[in-house]
Each structure stands twice: as structure tokens, then as C-alpha cells.
Amino acid sequence: xxxxxxxxxxxxxxxxxxxxxxxxxxxxxxxxxxxxxxxxxxxxxxxxxxxxxxxxxxxxxxxxxxxxxxxxxxxxxxxxxxxxxxxxxxxxxxxxxxxxxxxxxxxxxxxxxxxxxxxxxxxxxxxxxxxxxxxxxxxxxxxxxxxxxxxxxxxxxxxxxxxxxxxxxxxxxxxxxxxxxxxxxxxxxxxxxxxxx
Amino acid sequence: xxxxxxxxxxxxxxxxxxxxxxxxxxxxxxxxxxxxxxxxxxxxxxxxxxxxxxxxxxxxxxxxxxxxxxxxxxxxxxxxxxxxxxxxxxxxxxxxxxxxxxxxxxxxxxxxxxxxxxxxxxxxxxxxxxxxxxxxxxxxxxxxxxxxxxxxxxxxxxxxxxxxxxxxxxxxxxxxxxxxxxxxxxxxxxxxxxxxx
DNA sequence: GTCTATACCTTGATAGAC
DNA sequence: GTCTATCAAGGTATAGAC
Numbered sequence: 001x002x003x004x005x006x007x008x009x010x011x012x013x014x015x016x017x018x019x020x021x022x023x024x025x026x027x028x029x030x031x032x033x034x035x036x037x038x039x040x041x042x043x044x045x046x047x048x049x050x051x052x053x054x055x056x057x058x059x060x061x062x063x064x065x066x067x068x069x070x071x072x073x074x075x076x077x078x079x080x081x082x083x084x085x086x087x088x089x090x091x092x093x094x095x096x097x098x099x100x101x102x103x104x105x106x107x108x109x110x111x112x113x114x115x116x117x118x119x120x121x122x123x124x125x126x127x128x129x130x131x132x133x134x135x136x137x138x139x140x141x142x143x144x145x146x147x148x149x150x151x152x153x154x155x156x157x158x159x160x161x162x163x164x165x166x167x168x169x170x171x172x173x174x175x176x177x178x179x180x181x182x183x184x185x186x187x188x189x190x191x192x193x194x195x196x197x
Numbered sequence: 198x199x200x201x202x203x204x205x206x207x208x209x210x211x212x213x214x215x216x217x218x219x220x221x222x223x224x225x226x227x228x229x230x231x232x233x234x235x236x237x238x239x240x241x242x243x244x245x246x247x248x249x250x251x252x253x254x255x256x257x258x259x260x261x262x263x264x265x266x267x268x269x270x271x272x273x274x275x276x277x278x279x280x281x282x283x284x285x286x287x288x289x290x291x292x293x294x295x296x297x298x299x300x301x302x303x304x305x306x307x308x309x310x311x312x313x314x315x316x317x318x319x320x321x322x323x324x325x326x327x328x329x330x331x332x333x334x335x336x337x338x339x340x341x342x343x344x345x346x347x348x349x350x351x352x353x354x355x356x357x358x359x360x361x362x363x364x365x366x367x368x369x370x371x372x373x374x375x376x377x378x379x380x381x382x383x384x385x386x387x388x389x390x391x392x393x394x
Numbered sequence: 395g396t397c398t399a400t401a402c403c404t405t406g407a408t409a410g411a412c
Numbered sequence: 413g414t415c416t417a418t419c420a421a422g423g424t425a426t427a428g429a430c
Binding site: 226227228238239242247248 | 404405406407408409
Binding site: 029030045050051 | 421422423424425426
């Protein structure tokens with residue numbers, strides 16, 4: 001009667017997350033995972049299909065988790081919401097770095113990306129908040145610019161590339177410039193075309 | 198008398214680049230590399246130390262190559278220079294994707310980052326051009342914002358996360374907003390403090 | 395149906411002969 | 413300096429006990 005006694009999807013995923021979050025994808029092997037569960041490696045294949053399938057499942061869960069944290073901005077005015085979303089986004093990337101890059105790394109070549117349900121929901125949430133500020137629903141251009149900056153900051157910090165002196169305020173500067181641009185687009189679009197502000 | 202006849206650092210690195218650029222780090226194994234050189238795998242260890250050491254060497258060379266391409270903006274006025282540097286940066290990331298993420302991925306955990314000679318030179322070049330536009334030498338804040346956006350766009354496109362519809366102009370929007378902000382900082386600083394523009 | 399036992403192949407890496 | 417031989421891990425797969 002070993003500890004978890006049975007292999008359930010939940011138990012497997014929980015153990016997989018533990019290995020992944022401290023040690024990265026390299027530490028999430030089938031053998032270490034089996035050992036953590038008190039089981040032989042091959043037993044996992046009755047539940048998991050393959051290592052890649054397991055990673056895809058975890059990636060989908062990571063997308064859901066990030067989306068959940070981004071809900072923190074609910075009810076705020078548009079600009080404050082986008083600033084809050086940015087903080088939540090970076091907080092997620094900082095506290096769960098391996099979950100974050102699993103989320104954005106296509107596991108299989110030419111695979112999902114963010115074209116999974118959770119990924120699309122995530123993008124939809126971003127689009128909606130950006131649209132609230134610029135006044136254009138489905139404002140893909142501004143949303144791409146915003147997301148590009150969010151990911152750039154998350155990736156550089158996660159890789160330790162800002163150095164020990166940190167981003168030196170550059171993250172706030174860049175985010176501020178982008179939000180200002182979006183806000184300006186909103187003001188312009190709320191007046192008759194050609195009219196001065 | 199096999200083709201390259203002897204194992205030299207140059208021959209090894211050339212073969213390693215060939216494997217890396219088409220196939221990524223996964224394709225750069227010690228066995229394939231040895232086979233490409235007409236040699237037994239263990240022979241490589243007299244010249245290379247380890248696979249990680251080889252990857253670090255290639256990363257350093259990638260940094261130098263990127264820096265060389267960024268010199269394309271020499272002689273241009275500040276704003277045009279930064280726009281040109283951005284295009285060159287993205288061109289490098291697009292045409293040599295594996296070299297690009299080798300460049301920015303710390304090979305060993307808690308390792309270099311960009312704290313190598315070539316990495317520092319790269320950062321120095323960016324800092325100088327940003328300073329020319331904002332009027333502040335060593336304007337780390339604006340340089341970080343600029344680099345963050347450059348990397349974000351490179352990384353998202355490289356990962357295929359913009360989808361098949363592409364960035365939808367979002368890259369130009371974001372870059373424009375950042376350059377405008379830098380230019381504004383330059384105008385402000387060239388006038389007496391507190392004076393209106 | 396679930397797990398154990400076992401085997402195959404690939405990788406990075408090392409020891410020691412020549 | 414290059415070779416042969418070999419090791420420890422890893423992912424994957426199958427046969428068969430219960």
C-alpha cells in the first residue's frame with residue numbers, strides 16, 4: 001500500500017508539476033516521475049500516452065492558471081486594468097517560470113502555440129481589455145504591441161538577462177509609453193474624424 | 198586522409214553551426230557532429246570539453262554576428278538608426294532563429310546571460326544608439342524598454358505565436374510608440390527644466 | 395484494467411589501448 | 413590524437429502476473 005496507492009490523472013499531474021516547477025522540463029522525465037509516484041515507469045503509459053502529451057496537458061493548465069490570475073483586473077477602469085494585468089502577467093512569469101515558458105513553447109514543432117482553448121481564452125481576455133482602452137473592439141494591433149512588450153519583459157527577466165541591476169525602470173517606461181499610445185488612440189476615435197483634440 | 202583530415206577548433210565549430218542552424222540544439226549531438234567530421238564521438242572530447250562548452254562558444258559567436266549586423270545603422274540620424282537597428286535585429290532573429298535563441302538562452306543555469314565580452318559589446322552598441330536619441334548617454338531605462346520590445350517581437354514571431362495572420366501591425370505600433378517616447382525625452386532635456394515645449 | 399519486469403535504442407561522457 | 417569499449421540515464425515498448 002504505497003503512499004498515493006493509485007495512479008490518478010490528478011496525482012500524476014500533481015507530481016509532474018512538482019518536478020517541472022523546480023528543475024524545468026528536463027527534470028520531468030518519465031523515470032523520475034514514476035519514482036516520485038512510487039511506481040514503475042511503464043505504468044505511467046496506461047494513463048499518459050506519452051511524455052509530450054503530458055507536457056501538453058500541463059501547458060494547457062498553465063494557460064488556465066495565467067488567465068485566472070489576470071482576472072485580478074476585473075472592474076478597474078481600462079488603463080488601470082491594463083497596468084494591473086501587466087503586473088499579474090509578470091508576477092506569474094516570475095513565480096512560475098517553468099510554467100510560463102511551457103505555456104509559450106510549442107511542445108511539438110508546428111504544434112499548438114496558443115491555439116488551444118485556454119490559450120485562445122487568454123488572448124481573448126487581453127484583446128477585450130485593450131479594446132476597452134483604445135475604444136476599438138478587436139484592436140489586434142495594439143493588443144499585439146502590448147503582449148509583445150509583456151512577453152519581452154517576462155522572457156528577459158526569466159532568462160536573467162537584465163543582470164543583477166535589474167531593468168532600471170525600463171519596464172515601467174515602456175509600458176507607460178504603450179498605454180499612453182493606446183489611450184491617445186481612444187481619445188482620437190471618440191471625436192469626429194479630423195477634429196483636433 | 199579524410200576530408201578535413203584533422204580536428205581543428207574551426208572545423209568543429211563549422212560543422213556544429215551547420216547542424217545547429219538546421220535542426221536546432223537537439224540536432225547538435227556529439228554523435229552526429231562526430232559523424233559529420235568523419236571521426237569517433239570520443240575524439241571530440243580532446244578538443245571540446247563538453248557539449249555545453251561547445252554551445253557556449255557558439256553563443257558567443259552568435260552575439261558577435263548579431264552585433265556586426267547591427268552596425269548597418271552607422272551614420273544614420275538617431276531615430277532612423279534605431280528603426281534600422283530594430284529591422285536588423287528582427288532580420289537576424291528571423292533568418293538565424295537557432296543562433297538567436299542560443300544567444301539569449303543561458304546555456305548553463307545561472308550562467309553568462311549576456312555577461313560575456315560579445316554580449317557586453319552588443320548591449321553597449323544598443324545603449325549608445327538609444328542615448329543619441331534621448332540625449333542621455335547611458336540611458337539604461339529607455340534602452341531596456343527598447344530591447345524588451347525588440348526581444349518580445351523576435352521571440353513571439355520565432356515561436357510562431359503571432360499566428361498565421363501575423364502581428365497585424367502591432368510591431369510597428371509598439372516600436373513607434375517607444376521611439377516617440379524617446380524622442381520626446383530628447384526634446385525635453387534639450388530645453389531648460391520646466392520650460393514648455 | 396492495472397501494474398511489474400524486462401528489453402531496445404539513443405545520449406553525453408570516460409578509461410585505457412595504440 | 414584517435415580509437416575501442418563501456419557506462420549511466422533517458423523515452424519507449426512489450427509480455428505477462430494478478
